[in-house]
Amino acid sequence: MRRIHYMDKLFLDFLQPDQVLNSPEELLAYGKDWAKGFKANASLVLLPKSYEQVQQIVKCCYENKIALVPSGGRTGLSAGATATNGEVVLSLEKLNKLISVEPTQRTLTCQAGVITQKIQETAKENGLYFPIDLASAGSSQIGGNVATNAGGLHVIRYGNTRHWILGMKAVTGTGELLELNGELVKNQTGYDLRNLLIGSEGTLGIIVELTLKLAYRPKSFHRALCASDSMENVLSVMGSVREKFERVSAFEFFTKDCIECVLKHHPMRNPFETIHPYYALIEIEDLSESEEEQFQETLLGIFEEERITDVVVAQTSLQSEELMLLRERIGETTSSHYTVHKNDLAVPVRHIADFIREVEERAPLLFPDCPVLLFGHVGDGNLHVNILKSDALEVEDFFELCHKNDHDMFTIIQQFSGSISAEHGVGLLKRDYLQYCRSEAEITLMRGIKKVFDPAGILNPGKIFAPERA
Amino acid sequence: MRRIHYMDKLFLDFLQPDQVLNSPEELLAYGKDWAKGFKANASLVLLPKSYEQVQQIVKCCYENKIALVPSGGRTGLSAGATATNGEVVLSLEKLNKLISVEPTQRTLTCQAGVITQKIQETAKENGLYFPIDLASAGSSQIGGNVATNAGGLHVIRYGNTRHWILGMKAVTGTGELLELNGELVKNQTGYDLRNLLIGSEGTLGIIVELTLKLAYRPKSFHRALCASDSMENVLSVMGSVREKFERVSAFEFFTKDCIECVLKHHPMRNPFETIHPYYALIEIEDLSESEEEQFQETLLGIFEEERITDVVVAQTSLQSEELMLLRERIGETTSSHYTVHKNDLAVPVRHIADFIREVEERAPLLFPDCPVLLFGHVGDGNLHVNILKSDALEVEDFFELCHKNDHDMFTIIQQFSGSISAEHGVGLLKRDYLQYCRSEAEITLMRGIKKVFDPAGILNPGKIFAPERA
Numbered sequence: 008m009r010r011i012h013y014m015d016k017l018f019l020d021f022l023q024p025d026q027v028l029n030s031p032e033e034l035l036a037y038g039k040d041w042a043k044g045f046k047a048n049a050s051l052v053l054l055p056k057s058y059e060q061v062q063q064i065v066k067c068c069y070e071n072k073i074a075l076v077p078s079g080g081r082t083g084l085s086a087g088a089t090a091t092n093g094e095v096v097l098s099l100e101k102l103n104k105l106i107s108v109e110p111t112q113r114t115l116t117c118q119a120g121v122i123t124q125k126i127q128e129t130a131k132e133n134g135l136y137f138p139i140d141l142a143s144a145g146s147s148q149i150g151g152n153v154a155t156n157a158g159g160l161h162v163i164r165y166g167n168t169r170h171w172i173l174g175m176k177a178v179t180g181t182g183e184l185l186e187l188n189g190e191l192v193k194n195q196t197g198y199d200l201r202n203l204l205i206g207s208e209g210t211l212g213i214i215v216e217l218t219l220k221l222a223y224r225p226k227s228f229h230r231a232l233c234a235s236d237s238m239e240n241v242l243s244v245m246g247s248v249r250e251k252f253e254r255v256s257a258f259e260f261f262t263k264d265c266i267e268c269v270l271k272h273h274p275m276r277n278p279f280e281t282i283h284p285y286y287a288l289i290e291i292e293d294l295s296e297s298e299e300e301q302f303q304e305t306l307l308g309i310f311e312e313e314r315i316t317d318v319v320v321a322q323t324s325l326q327s328e329e330l331m332l333l334r335e336r337i338g339e340t341t342s343s344h345y346t347v348h349k350n351d352l353a354v355p356v357r358h359i360a361d362f363i364r365e366v367e368e369r370a371p372l373l374f375p376d377c378p379v380l381l382f383g384h385v386g387d388g389n390l391h392v393n394i395l396k397s398d399a400l401e402v403e404d405f406f407e408l409c410h411k412n413d414h415d416m417f418t419i420i421q422q423f424s425g426s427i428s429a430e431h432g433v434g435l436l437k438r439d440y441l442q443y444c445r446s447e448a449e450i451t452l453m454r455g456i457k458k459v460f461d462p463a464g465i466l467n468p469g470k471i472f473a474p475e476r477a
Numbered sequence: 478m479r480r481i482h483y484m485d486k487l488f489l490d491f492l493q494p495d496q497v498l499n500s501p502e503e504l505l506a507y508g509k510d511w512a513k514g515f516k517a518n519a520s521l522v523l524l525p526k527s528y529e530q531v532q533q534i535v536k537c538c539y540e541n542k543i544a545l546v547p548s549g550g551r552t553g554l555s556a557g558a559t560a561t562n563g564e565v566v567l568s569l570e571k572l573n574k575l576i577s578v579e580p581t582q583r584t585l586t587c588q589a590g591v592i593t594q595k596i597q598e599t600a601k602e603n604g605l606y607f608p609i610d611l612a613s614a615g616s617s618q619i620g621g622n623v624a625t626n627a628g629g630l631h632v633i634r635y636g637n638t639r640h641w642i643l644g645m646k647a648v649t650g651t652g653e654l655l656e657l658n659g660e661l662v663k664n665q666t667g668y669d670l671r672n673l674l675i676g677s678e679g680t681l682g683i684i685v686e687l688t689l690k691l692a693y694r695p696k697s698f699h700r701a702l703c704a705s706d707s708m709e710n711v712l713s714v715m716g717s718v719r720e721k722f723e724r725v726s727a728f729e730f731f732t733k734d735c736i737e738c739v740l741k742h743h744p745m746r747n748p749f750e751t752i753h754p755y756y757a758l759i760e761i762e763d764l765s766e767s768e769e770e771q772f773q774e775t776l777l778g779i780f781e782e783e784r785i786t787d788v789v790v791a792q793t794s795l796q797s798e799e800l801m802l803l804r805e806r807i808g809e810t811t812s813s814h815y816t817v818h819k820n821d822l823a824v825p826v827r828h829i830a831d832f833i834r835e836v837e838e839r840a841p842l843l844f845p846d847c848p849v850l851l852f853g854h855v856g857d858g859n860l861h862v863n864i865l866k867s868d869a870l871e872v873e874d875f876f877e878l879c880h881k882n883d884h885d886m887f888t889i890i891q892q893f894s895g896s897i898s899a900e901h902g903v904g905l906l907k908r909d910y911l912q913y914c915r916s917e918a919e920i921t922l923m924r925g926i927k928k929v930f931d932p933a934g935i936l937n938p939g940k941i942f943a944p945e946r947a
Contacts, residue, residue: 111716112826112858156665167663170640183918190825192857193637194896195626195676196903196914197941198923202639202672206665223723246581253693355660356582387662388582426664433666444666448653452929453668459925471667 017071018053021063026101028052037078037096041143042086042436043347044406049076049090056101058176058184058215064097065213066182068465075465077209079151080122082143084349085434087155087208087470094468099150102215108133113221114173114190119150119214126219135221138165138256142335150214156206158430160335163386164256164292165222167430168205174218175201179211180461190218203456208432209467211460225292228256229299230327231306234283234317238360241287244309245386248289251305252298257290261382265337268380272340275329278319287315287385288334337382338391346396348409352420353429356388362423366392369419373412377405389429392416417443433471441472487541488523491533496571498522507548507566511613512556512906513817514876519546519560526571528646528654528685534567535683536652538935545935547679549621550592552613554819555904557625557678557940564938569620572685578603583691584643584660589620589684596689605691608635608726612805620684626676628900630805633856634726634762635692637900638675644688645671649681650931660688673926678902679937681930695762698726699769700797701776704753704787708830711757714779715856718759721775722768727760729804731852738850739806742814745799748789757785757855758804807852808861816866818879822890823899826858832893836862839889843882847875859899862886887913903941911942 018027028037029051038047055061068075074094081088090096099120106116110133115126123137123144130137141147141159151157153175157168165171174189187201188194204212235241241260249255263284270277294302306318321327341347354362363381370379376397383390396405417427421443428437441450450472457464468474488497498507499521508517525531538545544564551558560566569590576586580603585596593607593614600607611617611629621627623645627638635641644659657671658664674682705711711730719725733754740747764772776788791797811817824832833851840849846867853860866875887897891913898907911920920942927934938944 109827111712156669158663158665162663166640169669170636179918179922185919185922186916187919189894190827191823191894191896191899192826193628193632193823193854193859193899194914195628195900196896196898196907196911197919198677198681198926199626199639199672199675200919200922202669205669207668211668223720250693353661353663356662357579357660384663389663424659424661426661426666428666429661429663430665437666441666444664446656448649449655449657449667449670452649452655452670455929456668456926459922459929 040081079148085436087434136224176216177212254292258386259288260385351431354425510551549618555906557904606694646686647682724762728856730855820862821901824895
């Protein structure tokens, strides 16, 4: 790869000077995402304003063998959007136009740089609903959500980002603009390149435009928080609730350590009188009055069967909001107040209780004195394991310990046929562990596909898997 | 490619004699699917009983450059499973084991040769639901459904087959067994090879095992048939009904010619006193008593607004069945009683009224005196256009006319940003028309991907796109 000097004039043939950033502050800001422990080292930042300019940049990089890092809201947690190796950052932030909303067919077309929250709001203004709800929605961009197939709280009812993508325009590693699937619900004409690009973390193409499906807007959300003595009971509650109520839109789980951590750092009220070992946050959409009663009765029944030790059903929208915040604030609280090592894992739903037991047994041995916070989207088998640094450890020693012990963690996941990255992607953070859930044959096929889309290897090199040696 | 002689002993090193068929009748039966106008010309039929045998066959064909046609229930309509060129047919029919059902996580794991209806029944026995409902469910195999990403009546609510696939095992063109995604709901670790194989029509790998998601079982289906004077009104009815009722599981459309054709060949009752220009069949799941009343009131309101000219709501399950049969029998009636040319098209939902108007104007000019039957899944923008041979035309002249005029038809589709194959796939039937909905750049990428999975070009060569010359 050719190393770009920060004063390089290469891109000024087709970009305006204000579209080429090179101050140290800008290079630092655009050179990394929310993942900790990776050092920004970008050479330039480019801000194309049209698809044609994206094509021109890619063609120029293709001809000159310059590595490019496609960049959205940089809210990723796996260093998928970091430029650690002198790459040129291509930010989509100026491609932020909402193109159209078609209420009759419930679609929204926009450029890739539109902020996720803006899409949620636009859907709402049209009486519709974009169900991908992420803690980072205020700054993440839709193109990045698609490139990482983002998940979030509502996957149990609505699926991942993948399920909401009808059409896509993307620029390949040779600068070709692909226009995939348009506004079609059904189209069975050859390989689904759109689904291949979804989740490819910018290594196959740069997504520039999307046509999203939208859902009908739920009229109300009903939330309850249950406390329980065992994970088995949490899961059996999930079975009972999902069987009775079709519109369960979130079933979130967290432990004692999580709620204590949130209550310690936020002026929030503990909804119960004591702290319990396990919690389940249930959200259901659009209950009628009689269904609401049925929901309360169901929970009461579960309480009488002693599957839960306490329960509170939100009676006001404020209460409802507060219950959700107890869950939503866990991730951010660990990031803001602690040195934390985050793992985002999944196992088949039927294994989750056994898996959590195994983690609870092994974690204290692997990470002595470090609090281990378990929470996540238990309905999807998706568990976040946040390990907090103990006071006894230096930061460097802590991360060394974590990275060393990741192998043990990932071996346990492998034994349960799980995934080492449920929704955060691979990026740089997990690429050296990919073999824990993808076989050698799969990795070889992925490398082959990468070469087909990006023969010069200029698109986000080193993300997902290490670049091949020349 | 090496031509296999029917007495070739190559495969008897690892298959039993009863796993190698070569009688003229067997070669004829296994050499074609439901598509008309393609001549079976298979060299051998192989019936592997294990994944290892599938791998052995593929490795043998890879080493000897022998073309393979993967074969399921052979109910396809695009000649995706035909062996017209001396290929060896690899039938999955002996790989027909149901492996497990996991009610707690609502999954079913089975081999690829299991009949679709068997899956529906097994789901039912477990109180669950496999929502892919095809006219061919009694003989189609799940592996074939997945290889063609089959659609059917319930896509409007449940999506295509793609949406119900969690895990997949498949053998690539070099004989590698891939085990993709297992039972994971969430897994964001590199490219989604599973979604690439779905809909690849046997050209990238041979699917041998699947883990399907299952849905909760609907308790009841409520159906109504509406008659209308215009397509615009049919579409506005769809908008009104879908907005009010969340669980609309089918919204099917057909014309006067379709109902006349079905009534002529089946001893069925016309539910109305006269014949109307357009019909809409509505199916909704699980209406409560009050919602049922609301459904009737909604339809009555639409009738009073004169958007529909007549309406009947099924009051018994027999009536309900009869209404559905009016729609379901259209395809089979044209196949059994006429010489028919079928097109399976899609356009964006917002264009469907304009598109149908265009087809209704152009069809009589393109196909003089030939009845043109329009019906389909209007909620998905998916239209079936069945052209029946007029008495005046000889069969050969009719098909010549149809293939010539397909170009005009496909040009219209292209103008509406549509698809020339919504749910039937490309196979041999439409491969020479692929450029009407896939760009040169996309086709080049697809060819590149094909080479990565199948470097010797032995898997279903000539399907989707013409094989590259050596």
